[in-house]
Amino acid sequence: xxxxxxxxxxxxxxxxxxxxxxxxxxxxxxxxxxxxxxxxxxxxxxxxxxxxxxxxxxxxxxxxxxxxxxxxxxxxxxxxxxxxxxxxxxxxxxxxxxxxxxxxxxxxxxxxxxxxxxxxxxxxxxxxxxxxxxxxxxxxxxxxxxxxxxxxxxxxxxxxxxxxxxxxxxxxxxxxxxxxxxxxxxxxxxxxxxxxxxxxxxxxxxxxxxxxxxxxxxxxxxxxxxxxxxxxxxxxxxxxxxxxxxxxxxxxxxxxxxxxxxxxxxxxxxxxxxxxxxxxxxxxxxxxxxxxxxxxxxxxxxxxxxxxxxxxxxxxxxxxxxxxxxxxxxxxxxxxxxxxxxxxxxxxxxxxxxxxxxxxxxxxxxxxxxxxxxxxxxxxxxxxxxxxxxxxxxxxxxxxxxxxxxxxxxxxxxxxxxxxxxxxxxxxxxxxxxxxxxxxxxxxxxxxxxxxxxxxxxxxxxxxxxxxxxxxxxxxxxxxxxxxxxxxxxxxxxxxxxxxxxxxxxxxxxxxxxxxxxxxxxxxxxxxxxxxxxxxxxxxxxxxxxxxxxxxxxxxxxxxxxxxxxxxxxxxxxxxxxxxxxxxxxxxxxxxxxxxxxxxxxxxxxxxxxxxxxxxxxxxxxxxxxxxxxxxxxxxxxxxxxxxxxxxxxxxxxxxxxxxxxxxxxxxxxxxxxxxxxxxxxxxxxxxxxxxxxxxxxxxxxxxxxxxxxxxxxxxxxxxx
Numbered sequence: 001x002x003x004x005x006x007x008x009x010x011x012x013x014x015x016x017x018x019x020x021x022x023x024x025x026x027x028x029x030x031x032x033x034x035x036x037x038x039x040x041x042x043x044x045x046x047x048x049x050x051x052x053x054x055x056x057x058x059x060x061x062x063x064x065x066x067x068x069x070x071x072x073x074x075x076x077x078x079x080x081x082x083x084x085x086x087x088x089x090x091x092x093x094x095x096x097x098x099x100x101x102x103x104x105x106x107x108x109x110x111x112x113x114x115x116x117x118x119x120x121x122x123x124x125x126x127x128x129x130x131x132x133x134x135x136x137x138x139x140x141x142x143x144x145x146x147x148x149x150x151x152x153x154x155x156x157x158x159x160x161x162x163x164x165x166x167x168x169x170x171x172x173x174x175x176x177x178x179x180x181x182x183x184x185x186x187x188x189x190x191x192x193x194x195x196x197x198x199x200x201x202x203x204x205x206x207x208x209x210x211x212x213x214x215x216x217x218x219x220x221x222x223x224x225x226x227x228x229x230x231x232x233x234x235x236x237x238x239x240x241x242x243x244x245x246x247x248x249x250x251x252x253x254x255x256x257x258x259x260x261x262x263x264x265x266x267x268x269x270x271x272x273x274x275x276x277x278x279x280x281x282x283x284x285x286x287x288x289x290x291x292x293x294x295x296x297x298x299x300x301x302x303x304x305x306x307x308x309x310x311x312x313x314x315x316x317x318x319x320x321x322x323x324x325x326x327x328x329x330x331x332x333x334x335x336x337x338x339x340x341x342x343x344x345x346x347x348x349x350x351x352x353x354x355x356x357x358x359x360x361x362x363x364x365x366x367x368x369x370x371x372x373x374x375x376x377x378x379x380x381x382x383x384x385x386x387x388x389x390x391x392x393x394x395x396x397x398x399x400x401x402x403x404x405x406x407x408x409x410x411x412x413x414x415x416x417x418x419x420x421x422x423x424x425x426x427x428x429x430x431x432x433x434x435x436x437x438x439x440x441x442x443x444x445x446x447x448x449x450x451x452x453x454x455x456x457x458x459x460x461x462x463x464x465x466x467x468x469x470x471x472x473x474x475x476x477x478x479x480x481x482x483x484x485x486x487x488x489x490x491x492x493x494x495x496x497x498x499x500x501x502x503x504x505x506x507x508x509x510x511x512x513x514x515x516x517x518x519x520x521x522x523x524x525x526x527x528x529x530x531x532x533x534x535x536x537x538x539x540x541x542x543x544x545x546x547x548x549x550x551x552x553x554x555x556x557x558x559x560x561x562x563x564x565x566x567x568x569x570x571x572x573x574x575x576x577x578x579x580x581x582x583x584x585x586x587x588x589x590x591x592x593x594x595x596x597x598x599x600x601x602x603x604x605x606x607x608x609x610x611x612x613x614x615x616x617x618x619x620x621x622x623x624x625x626x627x628x629x630x631x632x633x634x635x636x637x638x639x640x641x642x643x644x645x646x647x648x649x650x651x652x653x654x655x656x657x658x659x660x661x662x663x664x665x666x667x668x669x670x671x672x673x674x675x676x677x678x679x680x681x682x683x684x685x686x687x688x689x690x691x692x693x694x695x696x697x698x699x700x701x702x703x704x705x706x707x708x709x710x711x712x713x714x715x716x717x718x719x720x721x
Contacts, residue, residue: 001552002369005021005046006043006045007033007035007092008042009041009093009096009097015051016053017048017055018061019058019061027045029044029073029298031067032066034064034065035064039685044073044100047078051092060100064482068106068107069108071286071302076339076340077300077339080336083339087693088326088715092714094324098610101281101297102277102278102280106276111124111170113168113169113170114171114275115141115157117165118167120165122160122165127154132156132157135149135151143157152435174283176288180261181288182231184569189221189224192370196214196225196226196369197227199365200228200229200367204236204238204307205522206343207236209344210337210343211337211343211346211364212344213346213358213364213366214368214369215367216349216369217371218349218372218577218578220370220376221369222347223253224260226310228306229345230308230310233697234290237250238306238307239290239292239303240291240309240310241298241299241301241309243298243308243319243329244293248538251513252541252542253293254293254513257291262289265290266280266290266296267280268284268294271512280292281301285302285304287304299329303372307335307339309336309343310335310428311347312347314330314351314352314355315348315350315352315466320716320719322719326715328718334346350574350575350609352567352618353620357617357627367511367634375584377581377587378587379583379588381584382591383592384400384592385594386398386593388596393713396553404548404588404590405530405550409499413545414529414548415529415530416532416580417486417530417550417552418535418537418538418572419466419533419556421483421486422507422508423448423485424487424488424491425486425488427482428446428455433470433473433475434472439461441457441673441674441676442457442462444459444671446464450487452615454488459671460676461682462677484579488530490504490530500530501527501551503528505533505536507536510536525542527689536581544582545585547588548580548587549576549580549587549588550591553592554591554600555591555593555601557569563625564617566612569600570600570609570616571601574604577589586692590655591604599615626716627707630685630686630687632683632714633681633684633711634711635711635712636680636710637677637678639676642687643709645666645678647709648665650703651703656699661685661695662686664685665680666680666683667681669681669721692715693715
């Protein structure tokens with residue numbers, strides 16, 4: 001082969017052909033260095049017949065500059081890249097970039113210098129140096145990463161190096177991971193668990209594509225059940241991928257995994273240091289990483305010999321990527337299993353309606369775990385009608401819920417209060433002039449955070465100090481916090497039950513695996529009486545002494561007209577209810593609501609999941625909504641409102657006329673300003689028979705847009721803001 005076609009990681013360029021120098025051996029999937037003008041860019045050799053491009057005479061082609069020292073991307077991974085780009089109407093280059101997600105790993109084996117504390121002290125102590133020494137106890141990383149951990153400048157740390165307080169350590173970037181042992185620990189499984197794990201283990205042995213829906217109630221032991229097919233894959237020398245929806249869940253999972261297999265799995269998520277990412281990436285590509293536990297991006301890692309994929313909490317909306325390539329990791333996991341010819345297990349106590357429909361139609365095999373492990377019983381559920389049992393003035397918890405917490409305090413048991421709203425209050429306004437504090441970059445109110453004394457936007461990250469006087473009229477002491485967040489609920493618990501020890505569990509307080517580990521340890525050591533948390537605490541945690549769950553505002557998730565609002569509310573409340581009574585003590589769930597007659601709330605109170613899903617299925621069927629129809633969104637944005645509006649109008653003027661396909665818009669998006677960009681949106685509803693992606697590609701492909709305009713396509717959207 002004297003010429004090759006390369007996919008370069010620049011969506012604007014398209015495929016490029018190059019000449020292969022004499023003596024260089026290439027094959028599809030090889031990662032290469034390609035000349036592009038005076039620069040060198042990274043490319044992937046691709047099958048020319050699968051990547052249409054312009055034929056250039058061989059005498060005009062430039063030579064490849066070299067091969068990068070990583071194994072080729074396998075054919076199944078290349079097919080996954082193609083499918084993802086096609087299904088989600090994204091460029092091949094943008095998807096392929098996710099498969100080459102560690103630049104350091106592409107440079108081959110290496111060592112690097114990291115630093116750690118020696119135990120010594122500097123000649124002159126400053127507040128910054130003291131803060132760094134306190135923060136870096138037990139840490140080892142490069143100077144830049146240590147500066148981020150300590151919250152000080154790199155100059156402060158270099159001064160500590162010169163003083164001998166930090167010492168350099170030479171590290172092998174590719175040192176091997178401790179091996180996991182499939183038979184390290186004996187695990188006692190229930191009869192239901194043994195039957196389910198046997199089905200999955202047989203599928204691993206068969207080494208064929210087989211998608212499963214593991215539908216098990218909370219506390220049924222789904223994790224232990226899929227650990228058995230993980231062990232089977234290890235015995236066969238195959239690799240395993242386990243996807244988790246939240247980084248905060250990894251610490252709990254790691255503990256259980258290490259108890260079962262004698263070594264921790266390989267981690268992959270956004271909080272890893274660059275050295276950890278390159279080490280994990282190379283171990284995966286070389287086949288030495290046995291079990292990878294990661295966030296959705298782990299799906300595109302270049303596994304050498306994959307044998308099993310598990311998606312835990314498969315219903316979770318955080319598996320849907322909302323920026324860049326807007327893929328759903330649950331669905332892409334099934335497709336990777338298809339291309340790799342390996343079984344895929346989707347595990348959930350509250351499966352997505354789409355997954356249940358796939359099981360009902362026979363596409364997925366459904367495996368049930370209908371009862372809790374070890375004889376534990378599902379909690380009793382009751383509602384508190386807030387129109388009749390009103391909380392005291394200025395309070396948010398009904399007396400019956402407070403009494404329940406107090407009763408648990410007296411018995412030495414723990415309680416959990418769930419409210420899916422971070423911060424202290426979702427809105428701050430001036431009682432004097434009515435001014436409301438809004439994000440300058442988004443169509444959103446600033447949320448007050450009293451822990452940090454800041455006003456923050458939860459969409460773009462903008463923060464400002466909480467003012468002491470109104471910035472509009474100048475009146476002091478006139479700002480009012482409207483509505484509750486978890487911090488306000490925690491304050492109320494502390495005020496009404498001063499003897500209680502309260503912990504606020506949100507993505508603000510559990511923003512790293514280490515902090516999550518500290519939280520778990522504190523709860524297990526009974527140093528916490530009441531947990532107040534957001535959706536982060538609705539899944540994955542197992543606290544045997546937690547016997548009461550209170551849902552502060554069950555109606556919150558039903559607001560806004562979201563297509564999946566009912567399903568999402570049911571899943572969140574059912575999941576958080578499942579935290580109660582997981583040990584030998586019975587659990588109770590109290591749901592505060594102003595609409596106890598709402599179908600979602602009534603189904604939760606009755607414990608009748610089938611009735612809820614049946615009603616939701618019929619509603620979706622009548623609306624032509626997923627899984628019976630298709631939805632897509634097209635979002636047009638620009639930093640200039642007029643430019644965005646004009647681009648949206650122009651796209652609308654060229655809308656196609658397609659049978660059984662309804663195109664709504666353009667209209668301002670509900671979040672009309674996001675991160676400084678004005679946004680307009682089309683919504684498309686189509687029958688499943690319509691080739692929706694082809695319609696969108698033909699429609700948008702014929703149009704050009706000003707440089708400042710971005711046009712994003714969201715297939716199967718989860719967010720409608």
